[in-house]
Amino acid sequence: MLYLVHTHPDDGIGHRVGFEGYTGTQIENTIPAVRALAAADAAGEYTSDRIPAVHFPFIEFDVRETKDGELVLFHDIGLKLAFALDDELEEEENFRSGGGGGDDKGSDTIINVNSKPLRDLAEQGIDWHTASVEDLTLEQLLTLHLGGREGQHVPTLKEFLEACVESGVRRSLAVEIKSIKTDPARLKCLELLTWYLDTYGKLLDKDPLACKVQYKPLGWAGIIAFPHLFCESFGEFGSVEWRTWAAEMKKRGISARCVHFHYLNFTTGA
Numbered sequence: 001m002l003y004l005v006h007t008h009p010d011d012g013i014g015h016r017v018g019f020e021g022y023t024g025t026q027i028e029n030t031i032p033a034v035r036a037l038a039a040a041d042a043a044g045e046y047t048s049d050r051i052p053a054v055h056f057p058f059i060e061f062d063v064r065e066t067k068d069g070e071l072v073l074f075h076d077i078g079l080k081l082a083f084a085l086d087d088e089l090e091e092e093e094n095f096r097s098g099g100g101g102g103d104d105k106g107s108d109t110i111i112n113v114n115s116k117p118l119r120d121l122a123e124q125g126i127d128w129h130t131a132s133v134e135d136l137t138l139e140q141l142l143t144l145h146l147g148g149r150e151g152q153h154v155p156t157l158k159e160f161l162e163a164c165v166e167s168g169v170r171r172s173l174a175v176e177i178k179s180i181k182t183d184p185a186r187l188k189c190l191e192l193l194t195w196y197l198d199t200y201g202k203l204l205d206k207d208p209l210a211c212k213v214q215y216k217p218l219g220w221a222g223i224i225a226f227p228h229l230f231c232e233s234f235g236e237f238g239s240v241e242w243r244t245w246a247a248e249m250k251k252r253g254i255s256a257r258c259v260h261f262h263y264l265n266f267t268t269g270a
Helices: 031-042 089-095 117-122 159-165 181-202 208-213 229-234 239-254
Strands: 057-064 071-073 173-179 219-225 256-258
Touching: 031 256, 057 159, 057 256, 071 159, 071 181, 089 181, 159 173, 159 181, 173 208, 173 229, 181 239, 229 239, 229 256
Parallel strands: 057 173, 173 219, 219 256
Antiparallel strands: 057 071
């Protein structure tokens, strides 16, 4: 019988680092979010009998490569929703729900800290309504403020993993690969996860409470992806590219699993 990851839902407590969207108490896929989630977990918020472990199997976050080969946490394909606010955000959410949109106000009408950096990007030929992370360098991306909140920036994977250590995270990490296009970035991703496993993972191995809630299929930090996105990032199944990266993951002890099918191991194809 197939064992589906829906048994461990990806929309659980740790999905997108415990917060979804750009208007809540914390913004998804950010360092403040993981700090808040780790603090709540340490306070026992997610250990009562009323919340089964199945709803918090891991802390999940999304990784994309920027134009200049840096790795950052970002879920959406486009930039628009993350850096919109107020009227623009309401218009976008209304459109997504099938209510239709209003007039296209454009970036000049956004009254928040992103107004100037978005105009600057437009002068560089980048339309934020249609652009994606891979269209911007890290430096350009860091001029923007998530959800229009000053000082809230997209974190790099390195910064986020360091924040997990500093925050005392005691859960497995599910690193969802959305898009990694270059070999240097692929290697950087694996090197960062290796660092996390070799340093912090060894400390967690000695923590009885952490071991009790570890998500075994991923270890302390593993890769997850939709099959088509994994193939786009690490090669088609059976290809030389796939065999190369699968062998590298296996050598480093990094698990890679399909988002929907728990039994599908990307490092072996079985």
